[in-house]
Amino acid sequence: MTLMPDTRQILDQDAHLIQSFADLDALKAQGARTVISKAKGAHVWDSDGNKMIDGIGGLWCVNIGHGRDEMIEAIAGQLRELDYYSTFYNFTHPKAAALAEKIAQLSPGHLNKVFFSNSGSVANDSAIRMLHHYNIRKGRPEKRQVLSRIGAYHGSTYLAMAMTQPSNSVGWTSAADGLVHHLRSPHFWREGGEMSEAEFLDALILDLETSIDRIGAGNICAFIAEPIQGAGGVITAPAGYHRRAWEVCQANDIKYVADEVVTAFGRLGHMFASQDVFGMTPDIINTAKGLTSGYQPLAATIVSDEIHDVISAPDGYFLHGLTYSGHPAAAAAALTNIEIMEREQIPERVRTTGAYFEKRLRELSDIELVGEVRGSHFMMGIEFVKDRATKESHPDAAQVGPKVARACQKRGLIARPLGNVLILSPTLIMDEPMIDEIAGILRDAITEVA
Ligand code: PLP
Secondary structure (H helix, E strand, C coil): CCCCHHHHHHHHHCCCCCCCCCCHHHHCCCCCCCCEEEEEECEEEECCCCEEEECCHHHHCCCCCECCHHHHHHHHHHHHHCCCCCCCCCCCCHHHHHHHHHHHHHCCCCEEEEEEECCHHHHHHHHHHHHHHHHHHCCCCCCCEEEEECCCCCCCCHHHHHHCCCCCCCCCCCCCCCCEEEECCCCHHHHCCCCCHHHHHHHHHHHHHHHHHHHCHHHEEEEEECCEECCCCCEECCCCHHHHHHHHHHHCCCEEEEECCCCCCCCCCCCCHHHHCCCCCCCEEEECHHHCCCCCCCEEEEEEHHHHHHHCCCCCCCCCCCCCCCCHHHHHHHHHHHHHHHHCCHHHHHHHHHHHHHHHHHHHHHCCCEEEEEEECCEEEEEECCECCCCECCCCHHHHHHHHHHHHHHCCEECEEECCEEEECCCCCCCHHHHHHHHHHHHHHHHHHC
8 A cells, every 4th residue: 555645745744752651752753653554463564565564563562463344344333332431430331231241251260340441551550549548448548659660661651650760760769759669670591690590589589578578568559560561671580480479469458450461362472471471360460452352451450359348348439430440442453352362262372382493593592782682472682782692782782673673674564672671572463484483584584784
């Protein structure tokens, strides 16, 4: 598909020049932006008609692939029936209710109550707001601080950004200063030093325990963690970390909030990763992205029965809500998305295809520029270094990822650069030939830059 030349010109001069996580100055240049104008299956097309593999699944979210007619019909059908109604006060509608029921059925153990929002950031904010409300209702309002981790990405609203580390703008100070504490990064390859992985794990748990002692368990409402840190560079913690952190939280009456915005709905081969992959049942799971595969904006904060019992006890009012909470079209999209995932056994297939993807990407470790290939299944990162022995980064480390990403795009693959890391999180409908194609493009692109 080719846009008319004058349309192209309008795109270069339009007002959409404040984009997410962008160099706003660079955006002003003619032709600085890639205009994605069409998508189908595992591919997207730019406005010049170039077909590319969507190696980042939109933004780790288009799990079932692009352009599914069944999804479009479900959304359109819902809009014809009921375009919008709020879920404030005592209003609900059939799709929001059915979706909450379905999520409760799929999520582990005692996680049976659902609050809807529209983005992962707001799902994370909502979880903390809920826990503040929970502790106020339990007569301990001072139990409100949050433990997060270096390398976390929990979103861009003010609170979610305060839980993110490092925060993303120079000179930024958090409105939530004093509320959030960041524990050590769980990245063994970078942070492990002379320790074995088992020793490093012990050190991480000790850091958690001593932080709790220092701050006081009576002042901490939550520990929030992504099962695998995503935008922090795809960091997997040592095996057993989440289970042990969860045990420490349980022993200290601190709620474990799992940020499964990326990992839920198939990316690691399961509907939810917390229990099936990491062997623990959090008190709250937040999910978004794969919940609708990106066809509509929707997020869910899934909470335990016990939390719900407290926040719903008589004589209290939960003062939190969003106009588009559980939007009918988004709920319809999520229900159909989950139906497709179940019918096509997408999580089950990912256990095989994702493992193959991981294997093919790990083979790139033999290229001189590659320091570490890490991640799991369809959530992978490649870190580039100047010197593999010392793990020293390039002097212009922030430019290496973008250079490799440009070399990939030239060859028909969209990958996401994050400084000296390249992220790959494609749709979950990849087959082996397509995975081989991605691996081939990556090898050529990295070798060109090396
Ligand atoms: N949490 C995690 C783990 C994420 O990766 C993201 C976004 O990438 C968010 C939260 C924020 O989600 P959103 O951009 O929908 O607000």
